């Protein structure tokens with residue numbers, strides 16, 4: 143994901159509100175004694191898995207909806223992953239491309255057993271329709287065909303997903319520069335890799351190309367670890383739980399500096415351990431630390447991207 147790495151580095155070098163503390167990175171690497179605490183993909187036991195194409199369909203639908211839970215304080219990612227899993231266990235055809243195109247808000251809510259409207263519900267439904275429509279038009283209705291056409295390349299998969307599905311085109315313009323973040327497209331590749339344990343639909347010869355997934359949890363963890371520092375205005379905005387506009391300098395810096403910081407951490411860990419460390423492994427560890435810390439304050443941006 144050269145365009146993600148390069149544009150994130152550009153933001154980090156030109157940022158006004160967020161800085162990366164390299165001594166903070168060194169301290170984290172020391173604290174974990176040079177190796178990333180191992181976190182199993184699906185350590186929570188909330189994902190559907192049958193080792194076949196239906197799992198790929200499930201993960202694609204999951205990552206199409208994998209954003210913006212915080213406006214409902216009782217809702218989180220687990221509800222989505224588990225709700226979609228239960229729905230699939232009840233009805234194997236629930237995520238068929240033709241059915242995805244017909245979902246309504248109340249039906250999605252019912253599927254997830256959620257008693258009130260979901261955050262950005264209209265957008266969630268629109269994105270489901272988009273996924274169903276384009277899968278049917280270009281991939282025989284099957285996300286597994288999409289993955290098969292990538293020749294075991296995660297880079298190709300991210301490119302194909304962002305080309306075919308506009309909802310996955312997570313990018314921004316920062317100080318006149320186009321910045322690529324591709325959170326949900328990259329996490330889809332990583333989820334396949336994690337779920338299928340690097341085999342079959344999860345085999346990618348270039349998984350090391352994927353960066354961390356710039357969400358609202360990992361930046362907060364990096365700050366807590368002393369890796370990211372915020373300007374006093376940004377810090378007070380986050381502490382006051384005030385919203386930060388999508389595409390604002392602050393928002394892009396929070397996300398891009400997280401990507402750059404994790405790349406720096408990965409480089410240092412690779413040197414110290416003498417073996418290649420993956421950003422996806424660092425991401426899962428950092429994310430799991432964040433979601434197990436309920437007092438963690440994160441930035442709030444209404445966005446369909448994360």
Ligand SMILES: Nc1nc2c(c(CN[C@H]3C=C[C@H](O)[C@@H]3O)cn2[C@@H]2O[C@H](COP(=O)(O)O)[C@@H](O)[C@H]2O)c(=O)[nH]1
Pocket residue numbers: 182183184185186208209210211212217218219220333336354355356357358359360425426429433448
């Ligand atoms: N960077 C990063 N962000 C991630 C994930 C995941 C889930 N990954 C699964 C894959 C295997 C594991 O077993 C995990 O279950 C969700 N998110 C993001 O977090 C936010 C939700 O937070 P909260 O409101 O507290 O549930 C939201 O932006 C969501 O998009 C990740 O792995 N990395």
